[in-house]
Amino acid sequence: MATVNPSPASARVLKRRQGIGTWLSRATRSVGGLRVVLTLLPPVFWIAMFLLIPLLFIFVYGFSWYDDMYILHPWPFDGSNYLDAVRVDSEAVVIPLLLRTFGMAVLTTLVSLFLGYVMAYYIARIAKEKWRGLLMGLVVIPFWISFVVRIYAVFPFTNRNSFFHVWLTTNGLDFLSNLIAGFFQLGTGPMVVFTLMYVWIPFMILPLFASLSKVDPQLLEAAYDLGASRWRAFLNVTLPLTYPAMIVGSILTFITTVGAFIEIDMVGGGEWQLIGNYVWSQYGFTGGLPQASASAVFIIVITVLLINFYRKYSELEEGGYFGEIALMRDVPRTATVIARTPAVLYALDREDFLAAVTGHPQSAEAAETVVSARLAGPASSGYRTTAS
Numbered sequence: 001m002a003t004v005n006p007s008p009a010s011a012r013v014l015k016r017r018q019g020i021g022t023w024l025s026r027a028t029r030s031v032g033g034l035r036v037v038l039t040l041l042p043p044v045f046w047i048a049m050f051l052l053i054p055l056l057f058i059f060v061y062g063f064s065w066y067d068d069m070y071i072l073h074p075w076p077f078d079g080s081n082y083l084d085a086v087r088v089d090s091e092a093v094v095i096p097l098l099l100r101t102f103g104m105a106v107l108t109t110l111v112s113l114f115l116g117y118v119m120a121y122y123i124a125r126i127a128k129e130k131w132r133g134l135l136m137g138l139v140v141i142p143f144w145i146s147f148v149v150r151i152y153a154v155f156p157f158t159n160r161n162s163f164f165h166v167w168l169t170t171n172g173l174d175f176l177s178n179l180i181a182g183f184f185q186l187g188t189g190p191m192v193v194f195t196l197m198y199v200w201i202p203f204m205i206l207p208l209f210a211s212l213s214k215v216d217p218q219l220l221e222a223a224y225d226l227g228a229s230r231w232r233a234f235l236n237v238t239l240p241l242t243y244p245a246m247i248v249g250s251i252l253t254f255i256t257t258v259g260a261f262i263e264i265d266m267v268g269g270g271e272w273q274l275i276g277n278y279v280w281s282q283y284g285f286t287g288g289l290p291q292a293s294a295s296a297v298f299i300i301v302i303t304v305l306l307i308n309f310y311r312k313y314s315e316l317e318e319g320g321y322f323g324e325i326a327l328m329r330d331v332p333r334t335a336t337v338i339a340r341t342p343a344v345l346y347a348l349d350r351e352d353f354l355a356a357v358t359g360h361p362q363s364a365e366a367a368e369t370v371v372s373a374r375l376a377g378p379a380s381s382g383y384r385t386t387a388s
Helices: 008-027 032-061 080-086 094-126 129-144 147-152 163-170 174-183 189-200 202-213 217-225 230-241 243-258 262-267 275-283 289-319 321-328 350-357 361-375
Strands: 336-339 344-347
Touching (some): 094 129, 094 202, 094 243, 094 275, 094 289, 129 202, 147 189, 147 262, 174 189, 189 202, 189 243, 189 262, 202 243, 217 230, 230 243, 262 275, 275 289
Antiparallel strands (some): 336 344
């Protein structure tokens, strides 16, 4: 096979580039801090330039004000815009809209979590492996299309004179046409929730699919051997293992829903305005920049606090409730299994568990026999089992 030698000019350029890299590596070899600084400098510069500095400008604009000539003055600071954003009296605007937005975001997140989990579970655990790539492609491909175009794709369901409803009526499916048209009504809450879920549900499906694909089948087999039904094995094994993915998907869906405004404007009408629509409208007319900036800062602060609280609470729940739920329930006398990280804890139901920890030999031996028989072998050497 013939080899292609680079031209002298290309060889010199390549050698020069390699020389710069080698020189930087040797120059920073004995200075670990300098190497870390050079590594972090590009991403830190990017984040500061396109995230932190714009946020600082928005924060300063919240203290600015307009004179009679509509000239913006950032100094001296005027805190009335932030006071208007946090007011809670009868003339308050931001907080009522923010509460409505959070309510819609929570409802959208719950609907997306339920439907997204069902779809991700089917793709990861039920569908044949040869179809999983195609099904996940159908989930990801909509990201390549503008969400405005995707929202327009829903409009045929809302218009009774569209080709879809005409086809249903022509084929004698009037009841189905009335049912669909009754649900897909513009300017209603269900339509807003459906649209937000329809647009942002891929953010929920992707982490759930990745997590469900990594669930070890041996854990489920051990649960079945201990007498657990498929439903109980799902609750005590699969669900706790996918809890981190549920948190990630919920946070992503919640954040995108809180900041949505174009979707609401297209399907919600004037009666379903959320906080994003208010900020957008304030930015859209002369003199609204300070109030819009103060409202945006207030929204960011509240959202970050809620997400941190949710993350901390979720960590406690993951280590507490989901780890001990099967031990505290008065369930039928059937064996259950609990999966915990890093170890796998196998336990019987409440009565057998109490008998085991108090030294009853039969329950302890029965549990140990089943577990040892199931997990004997090199494939399960990474797991630690206990009967208590």
